[in-house]
Amino acid sequence: MANMRCAITNCKMTSYNKPPGVTFHPCPTSQEMRNKWLLLLKNKCTLLDWNRTKICSRHFENKYFDSQRRLSQYAVPTLFQQTVKIMKDASDSSPKTRIDKLLSRQSQAELIMGVKGAMSQLEEPENVNAYVMDNLKCRSDAPQDVQMWLLAKKQDHLITKLIDQISQHKKHVEVLQKKMNETRSSKKEMEQNVESLKYIVKCLQEKHTTLEEQIEILTAVESR
Ligand SMILES: [Zn+2]
Structure with missing residues (x-):
């Protein structure tokens, strides 16, 4: 071809x-x-x-x-x-730059801690409310520190939301696992029930045999 x-x-x-x-x-x-x-x-x-x-x-x-x-x-x-x-x-x-390479080596927890730590130390610039509009965009005349602060704030919220989602997913997994364990243990219970039923039947059979034997013995004794 x-x-x-x-x-x-x-x-x-x-x-x-x-x-x-x-x-x-x-x-x-x-x-x-x-x-x-x-x-x-x-x-x-x-x-x-x-x-x-x-x-x-x-x-x-x-x-x-x-x-x-x-x-x-x-x-x-x-x-x-x-x-x-x-x-x-x-x-x-x-990763392209040195910083990208370093960041790609960090764990999720390290990154989250880094961002959260930095956010808690970041001071809110003056007049933020005057520069940030209701659609969460900066006015064109907003100073750079306000723009950067807003960006950091948005990322911080995003991270919080993502962490929430992850923990909810984890909870779902836990619930599912619990249900699975319950199903397993109820299966085990059922098996145990079957075992004890078998035991009862065995006992009854033994008793039955004993009765038969007794009758046999009794008949044998009577016919003498
Ligand atoms: Zn093509």
């Missing part, structure tokens, strides 16, 4: 580097669909050759594929940010 490459600018997909599942699709043949593609691809690819250009499956929404991953003849490419976004995400998560 000849090397195919996606015609979308910024998309580096080729038949050699593509992950499994990514497919290449030719352009539509009908004039109506070609017009639609032309509008959408106007600034998205440098060359559009209806007979040769291929677009990779990353640019089509899932709804355009059938269960066999065949592209509908009415499909139009609409997703163009993906590749750029993935690259951006990757660069976001990989």
